[in-house]
Amino acid sequence: MTSTNNHTREEEQLRVDRVIHHIDQKAEKIIARASSIKESVIELRKDFWEDVTVNIDEPDDVIETQASIKQQAELLTQKEQSHGKLDDELKTLKRLRESPYFGRIDFHEDIEQTQEPIYIGIASLMDNSDEDFLVYDWRAPISSLYYDYSPGEAQYETMEETISGEITLKRQFIIQQGIINGMFDTGVTIGDRLLQEVLGNNASTKMKSIVATIQKEQNRIIRNKGNQYLIVQGAAGSGKTSAALQRIAYLMYAYRDILSADNIVLLSPNPLFSSYIANVLPELGETNVRQTTFLDFLENQIRHPFTIESPFEQMEYVMTRTNQQNDSIRMKNIDCKSDLSFMRLLDGFIDHLNTQDIQFRNITFRGEVLISKEQISDYFYSLDETITIPNKLELVARWLLQEIRDQQQNELDKDWVLEKTELLDKEDYQDAFYQAQKQAEHETNEVVHEESILRKEVIKRVFAPIKKKIKEYQFVHTSAAYQRLFTDWTPDEPPENWEAIRTYTTANLAENFLPWEDAAPYLYFQHRLLGTPHDRSVRYLVVDEAQDYAGFQFACIKHIFPNARMTLLGDINQAIYSYMADENPLVAASPEEASYEKITLTKSYRSTRQIAEFTIPFAPGNEMIEPFNREGNKPLLIQQDRSNLAKTLVAEANKLRKNGSETIGIICKTKQESSQVASLLKDKIAFTQIDESASNFPKGLLILPVYLAKGIEMDAVIVPDASKERYSNETDRTLFYTACTRAMHELIMLTAEKPAPFISEVPQEKYQEERR
Numbered sequence: 003m004t005s006t007n008n009h010t011r012e013e014e015q016l017r018v019d020r021v022i023h024h025i026d027q028k029a030e031k032i033i034a035r036a037s038s039i040k041e042s043v044i045e046l047r048k049d050f051w052e053d054v055t056v057n058i059d060e061p062d063d064v065i066e067t068q069a070s071i072k073q074q075a076e077l078l079t080q081k082e083q084s085h086g087k088l089d090d091e092l093k094t095l096k097r098l099r100e101s102p103y104f105g106r107i108d109f110h111e112d113i114e115q116t117q118e119p120i121y122i123g124i125a126s127l128m129d130n131s132d133e134d135f136l137v138y139d140w141r142a143p144i145s146s147l148y149y150d151y152s153p154g155e156a157q158y159e160t161m162e163e164t165i166s167g168e169i170t171l172k173r174q175f176i177i178q179q180g181i182i183n184g185m186f187d188t189g190v191t192i193g194d195r196l197l198q199e200v201l202g203n204n205a206s207t208k209m210k211s212i213v214a215t216i217q218k219e220q221n222r223i224i225r226n227k228g229n230q231y232l233i234v235q236g237a238a239g240s241g242k243t244s245a246a247l248q249r250i251a252y253l254m255y256a257y258r259d260i261l262s263a264d265n266i267v268l269l270s271p272n273p274l275f276s277s278y279i280a281n282v283l284p285e286l287g288e289t290n291v292r293q294t295t296f297l298d299f300l301e302n303q304i305r306h307p308f309t310i311e312s313p314f315e316q317m318e319y320v321m322t323r324t325n326q327q328n329d330s331i332r333m334k335n336i337d338c339k340s341d342l343s344f345m346r347l348l349d350g351f352i353d354h355l356n357t358q359d360i361q362f363r364n365i366t367f368r369g370e371v372l373i374s375k376e377q378i379s380d381y382f383y384s385l386d387e388t389i390t391i392p393n394k395l396e397l398v399a400r401w402l403l404q405e406i407r408d409q410q411q412n413e414l415d416k417d418w419v420l421e422k423t424e425l426l427d428k429e430d431y432q433d434a435f436y437q438a439q440k441q442a443e444h445e446t447n448e449v450v451h452e453e454s455i456l457r458k459e460v461i462k463r464v465f466a467p468i469k470k471k472i473k474e475y476q477f478v479h480t481s482a483a484y485q486r487l488f489t490d491w492t493p494d495e496p497p498e499n500w501e502a503i504r505t506y507t508t509a510n511l512a513e514n515f516l517p518w519e520d521a522a523p524y525l526y527f528q529h530r531l532l533g534t535p536h537d538r539s540v541r542y543l544v545v546d547e548a549q550d551y552a553g554f555q556f557a558c559i560k561h562i563f564p565n566a567r568m569t570l571l572g573d574i575n576q577a578i579y580s581y582m583a584d585e586n587p588l589v590a591a592s593p594e595e596a597s598y599e600k601i602t603l604t605k606s607y608r609s610t611r612q613i614a615e616f617t618i619p620f621a622p623g624n625e626m627i628e629p630f631n632r633e634g635n636k637p638l639l640i641q642q643d644r645s646n647l648a649k650t651l652v653a654e655a656n657k658l659r660k661n662g663s664e665t666i667g668i669i670c671k672t673k674q675e676s677s678q679v680a681s682l683l684k685d686k687i688a689f690t691q692i693d694e695s696a697s698n699f700p701k702g703l704l705i706l707p708v709y710l711a712k713g714i715e716m717d718a719v720i721v722p723d724a725s726k727e728r729y730s731n732e733t734d735r736t737l738f739y740t741a742c743t744r745a746m747h748e749l750i751m752l753t754a755e756k757p758a759p760f761i762s763e764v765p766q767e768k769y770q771e772e773r774r
């Protein structure tokens with residue numbers, strides 16, 4: 003990599019100046035257009051009622067008035083939308099003005115024999131003639147050259163063809179406030195110098211976009227097309243989350259005519275993480291996609307008012323259990339319900355329900371049973387066995403609605419109906435009057451009375467909630483049907499400990515409580531029973547931290563979104579539960595999948611070389627991990643007396659802060675340990691304790707359990723108890739690995755006893771040791 007000379011730099015700065023001048027001119031024009039639209043919007047709003055013909059004397063006039071209002075409202079919406087678009091354009095120009103581009107390639111096309119410098123930035127910018135690109139969007143097909151090739155032979159794909167040629171120059175820029183502050187020509191691979199700069203910065207409390215330094219292997223993820231499942235296994239800090247977000251931005255660009263932010267759902271591990279990444283897409287000029295956690299998703303989907311345990315509460319149980327509890331029924335329940343074999347068991351139970359045992363609810367009206375659950379059950383089970391349960395339920399619903407319509411007729415002339423008409427409001431009376439008049443014109447034999455119309459209105463309203471419940475299949479008692487699985491049914495091949503699991507689950511259901519491991523099975527059961535109202539708006543699903551989904555949970559997601567394309571990103575080294583490993587999609591991407599591709603990211607960017615070299619020897623998986631070459635201090639292991647813990651933590655935190663660390667995480671194994679450390683440090687140093695409700699984290703000193711630190715990063719990490727007592731088994735290995743790999747620049751571990759066994763797997767020269 004060579005620094006370019008001053009002359010070239012001046013020329014490049016002149017181009018930046020020209021582009022900025024062009025941006026300013028363009029912005030002025032847009033502002034003028036926007037203000038004229040704004041004026042016309044104000045006018046339209048002001049004169050809205052003048053331009054509308056309002057006449058409600060006759061029914062025909064009412065219809066005309068409605069049409070006129072609709073037309074006027076549409077005009078207003080159109081104008082407001084084009085104003086919104088101009089506003090977006092202005093925002094993009096503002097971002098471009100700050101830093102118009104970050105890269106340049108000179109590409110000599112084989113066929114065209116042309117060579118134009120191509121400048122690449124966060125959005126496209128055309129010249130005045132609207133013919134040539136002053137800046138290419140980083141997602142444009144030609145821009146992939148920048149990420150995929152060094153100078154020399156290169157090619158890129160357009161929609162129609164592959165274009166080959168030669169890159170004769172590849173240049174990177176750091177442009178801030180319109181000034182080139184750094185400029186490098188690259189000979190071999192892109193980015194080292196720029197990457198060094200970027201990665202050497204302090205951690206941020208919000209994730210940043212990486213468009214200027216996307217690496218070739220990351221670009222494969224970002225621009226991946228064609229496969230229904232894209233599975234990314236990547237070492238800690240290899241840029242999985244970053245690649246996922248740039249991929250979303252890429253998809254929104256590449257498929258902009260058919261895909262919007264609403265069609266993409268991102269499943270993230272916790273609210274803290276959601277807010278951590280919330281700025282990336284807006285920074286790139288894109289709208290944020292729908293983000294949810296799996297817990298929120300389950301809470302929204304499950305129809306029974308259960309209290310659902312959070313995954314963190316489950317983890318806390320798993321990690322704080324005593325030795326005697328290792329074999330507890332809770333652990334057995336987790337094993338059983340996380341496994342795909344439980345899904346097969348549920349399928350068997352569903353088959354059984356097809357012939358008997360579904361629980362129904364009475365349909366009541368004014369305190370009386372209108373159609374009893376027994377009648378519903380009889381009707382249901384009289385239907386052909388070969389029809390699926392959801393299809394039979396549809397037939398039942400149709401039958402029930404017909405019964406209700408008959409009942410409506412029966413009730414129509416009763417006295418209570420007339421009494422209720424008094425509760426209708428003025429408009430209803432007016433409506434009834436018009437309708438009566440209109441019908442009278444057509445019906446010659448019969449006189450239509452307003453009263454009968456009003457009665458019908460009352461009946462319609464009173465029965466509306468019942469009909470709604472029928473349409474939502476609320477006549478099925480899903481939770482009672484589920485309960486039968488554990489009380490009245492014996493599977494052909496009961497899982498291990500089935501008796502104990504039955505008792506445990508029945509007790510929880512009686513309390514309306516779903517432990518975390520039961521939540522996905524219940525949702526799956528609900529979907530299989532009632533049918534899946536496929537959310538067709540979800541076209542892409544991106545699942546981050548995918549290693550933390552049990553086999554069952556992932557299969558449930560696939561069942562609910564059978565047509566969505568999915569990108570699953572995770573790191574098996576950071577999986578909390580070892581039992582999930584064999585069924586996790588990251589490990590066992592099932593070959594029977596229609597179309598899947600697995601990409602492995604091995605280069606780790608977050609931590610200094612010293613921290614990465616310390617963590618690699620005890621990484622739980624066998625995947626290769628390559629540290630990025632950024633220098634720092636060796637990790638420090640401090641052996642000290644337990645009574646000195648508070649003193650050492652305060653001293654180390656202060657030292658780190660003095661040396662430039664802005665975000666320092668004291669990462670504990672559990673919430674319990676976090677609370678102990680917090681009470682120890684109270685009044686001795688300022689800190690923020692992060693719990694699972696946190697949706698933001700500030701700079702400074704943070705105390706948090708490792709499972710909430712997933713996906714985020716800090717300048718410095720202190721592990722307050724790295725002893726063998728705290729971290730010993732294989733699950734602890736992944737937790738310890740996750741904690742250490744959150745550190746960008748500094749890693750300090752304290753122990754009062756023998757250190758965690760994994761540390762002894764690291765060659766002694768890879769860390770420093772101190773006794774205090």
Ligand SMILES: Nc1ncnc2c1ncn2[C@@H]1O[C@H](COP(=O)(O)OP(=O)(O)OP(=O)(O)O)[C@@H](O)[C@H]1O
Pocket residue numbers: 197200201210212215216217220236237238239240241242243244245572573607608712713714715743
């Ligand atoms: N190409 C890149 N250019 C600049 N920075 C990068 C690049 N790739 C990754 N990084 C940086 O490396 C850090 C780790 O990235 P990210 O959080 O996306 O990794 P991850 O694989 O999701 O990590 P983990 O699994 O440990 O949570 C971030 O600070 C990110 O900005």
